[in-house]
Amino acid sequence: xxxxxxxxxxxxxxxxxxxxxxxxxxxxxxxxxxxxxxxxxxxxxxxxxxxxxxxxxxxxxxxxxxxxxxxxxxxxxxxxxxxxxxxxxxxxxxxxxxxxxxxxxxxxxxxxxxxxxxxxxxxxxxxxxxxxxxxxxxxxxxxxxxxxxxxxxxxxxxxxxxxxxxxxxxxxxxxxxxxxxxxxxxxxxxxxxxxxxxxxxxxxxxxxxxxxxxxxxxxxxxxxxxxxxxxxxxxxxxxxxxxxxxxxxxxxxxxxxxxxxxxxxxxxxxxxxxxxxxxxxxxxxxxxxxxxxxxxxxxxxxxxxxxxxxxxxxxxxxxxxxxxxxxxxxxxxxxxxxxxxxxxxxxxxxxxxxxxxxxxxxxxxxxxxxxxxxxxxxxxxxxxxxxxxxxxxxxxxxxxxxxxxxxx
Ligand SMILES: Cc1cc2nc3c(=O)[nH]c(=O)nc-3n(C[C@H](O)[C@H](O)[C@H](O)COP(=O)(O)O)c2cc1C
Numbered sequence: 001x002x003x004x005x006x007x008x009x010x011x012x013x014x015x016x017x018x019x020x021x022x023x024x025x026x027x028x029x030x031x032x033x034x035x036x037x038x039x040x041x042x043x044x045x046x047x048x049x050x051x052x053x054x055x056x057x058x059x060x061x062x063x064x065x066x067x068x069x070x071x072x073x074x075x076x077x078x079x080x081x082x083x084x085x086x087x088x089x090x091x092x093x094x095x096x097x098x099x100x101x102x103x104x105x106x107x108x109x110x111x112x113x114x115x116x117x118x119x120x121x122x123x124x125x126x127x128x129x130x131x132x133x134x135x136x137x138x139x140x141x142x143x144x145x146x147x148x149x150x151x152x153x154x155x156x157x158x159x160x161x162x163x164x165x166x167x168x169x170x171x172x173x174x175x176x177x178x179x180x181x182x183x184x185x186x187x188x189x190x191x192x193x194x195x196x197x198x199x200x201x202x203x204x205x206x207x208x209x210x211x212x213x214x215x216x217x218x219x220x221x222x223x224x225x226x227x228x229x230x231x232x233x234x235x236x237x238x239x240x241x242x243x244x245x246x247x248x249x250x251x252x253x254x255x256x257x258x259x260x261x262x263x264x265x266x267x268x269x270x271x272x273x274x275x276x277x278x279x280x281x282x283x284x285x286x287x288x289x290x291x292x293x294x295x296x297x298x299x300x301x302x303x304x305x306x307x308x309x310x311x312x313x314x315x316x317x318x319x320x321x322x323x324x325x326x327x328x329x330x331x332x333x334x335x336x337x338x339x340x341x342x343x344x345x346x347x348x349x350x351x352x353x354x355x356x357x358x359x360x361x362x363x364x365x366x367x368x369x370x371x372x373x374x375x376x377x378x379x380x381x382x383x384x385x386x387x388x389x390x391x392x393x394x395x396x397x398x399x400x401x402x403x404x405x406x407x408x
Contacts, residue, residue, distance in 0.1 A: 004179050006034035011081045011116070013089035013109045014054070015096035016044025018159035019125040019168035023090055024049060026171040027057050030178070038063065038081040042096055043107040063108045078112070087116050088178055090151070091125035091168045094136050100148075101139035121181055123151040123174050128164025144246045149228060151177045184390060187397045189230030194270040195223045196263060196310075198238030200256045202283035204302060205292045214278035216240030218326070218366065218385050222274050223248055225389035229397075234270070236262045238277055256280050256307035263310055267317060272396060274324045275311060276350075283307045315345035322396065324348045330355040337371050347399070348372045350392060370395060 010030055014023045023039075030037050039054035041064040051062040063078055089096065089109070096109065100122070105111040113120070122143065130136060131153060144150060151174050156167035169177075197219020201209040216237060223235045224245050233248035236259060244250040253259045256279045267273070282304035292300065311325055325346045327337040330353070337351035351369045366385055370378040370392070380391060 004183055008035045008182055009084040010035045010037050011084045011087040012037050012039045013087055014045045015042040015093040015109060016048055017091045017093045017125050019091035020045055020048035022168050022171055024053055026090055026174055027054060029171055029175045040109045040112045042109040066108055066111055081112060082115050086119050086182055088121040090123035090174050092122045094126045094130045097139045101142045119181055121149045121177055123169050124153050125168035126166050127158045127160045128166045131166040141246045149181055184229055186230040188226055191231045192269060192271045193226045193231045193233045194266050195219055195274045196236045196277035198240040199278045200238045200259055200280045201254045202280045203287045204284045205288040207291055212278050216242050219276035220245060221385040221389040222276060225393055234266055260308045260310045270321055272322045276326045279310060280307055311344040322347050327351045328354040334377060341371055
């Protein structure tokens with residue numbers, strides 16, 4: 001099997017934390033996969049591991065001094081580093097994260113980061129108190145909003161002697177993230193995505209509503225994956241406990257009617273619409289102004305009327321947008337999804353069987369089937385929602401590049 005890293009130029013940025021020794025192992029793994037690695041060290045990283053170790057393993061000069069007559073005069077390897085396919089900073093200390101978030105330069109690593117134009121991955125490592133600090137959290141969010149990818153630290157014994165969240169992710173995990181990031185290039189750069197997510201709530205009275213168990217995880221995963229591939233994302237979200245992802249415009253709504261208004265308002269500026277939201281099909285005919293009182297054992301009757309069919313309205317008003325629908329079914333999965341694809345004039349539909357245990361609503365994994373207008377039916381194995389999101393975007397990117405008229 002040929003490695004996905006063969007011939008790739010990777011800059012490994014190392015800052016001054018106890019996990020520096022793991023950067024040595026990461027370098028070894030990257031080199032073993034065929035990558036050409038240039039190591040850049042912060043001034044303080046040299047107190048933990050010598051440049052010589054990285055130089056010997058990478059077989060390339062290590063950039064660690066900004067003001068060095070040899071380095072500064074022949075900037076060749078620095079330029080090579082700047083032109084690399086990826087910069088991965090591991091470990092990233094709290095101090096280095098702060099400098100990166102604010103564009104401050106005081107050593108070789110922070111200077112190279114500011115000059116670097118390609119994709120960046122960051123693997124933080126610090127004690128749990130530092131990782132929890134609001135300033136550190138804010139720096140991470142700032143960087144995420146600029147499209148920088150993070151490999152979250154793990155829970156484990158920390159150098160300070162406690163067990164907590166902050167230990168550098170294992171080198172194999174960082175290697176997997178590097179492969180993943182390089183395999184998924186910046187292929188949706190500038191594309192305008194509109195994504196709906198989560199459930200809707202149809203109110204009976206001020207405190208009661210009809211809803212469904214959708215968690216919003218699938219839609220948020222699509223939104224984050226599209227953002228990470230360079231898209232401009234607008235996320236319209238029904239009520240979910242999920243935090244609004246950084247780096248995109250997020251609009252919150254509750255009812256199907258509110259979601260409809262937001263979708264139609266943004267449709268004209270959209271190229272790709274992905275409707276993952278589990279929009280309620282029925283809403284009470286009237287929303288009572290006051291809380292409905294229980295009348296002893298008397299049954300109450302609530303008349304439900306169909307909610308607006310957002311996909312049908314989109315089909316009527318669209319002007320070349322690429323539209324993907326989601327179908328949550330409990331029977332005849334493929335047939336029902338195909339019928340919806342044609343009836344709602346969709347370009348693609350993602351069908352999932354919500355009756356199967358452990359998949360669909362709420363869970364972090366899902367098993368879906370992609371159907372498109374050409375009749376292709378592709379059944380995917382059980383995957384994380386993040387992976388499904390990327391596979392969906394792979395299909396969308398391929399369709400957009402084979403038909404440049406679509407979505408514009
Ligand atoms: C033994 C030791 C271990 C350290 N480990 C970490 C660490 O894991 N994460 C971190 O953010 N800082 C750690 N520090 C503190 C950093 O070295 C310090 O904040 C330094 O200024 C970081 O510089 P740099 O980010 O420019 O490399 C450690 C310090 C010492 C003395």
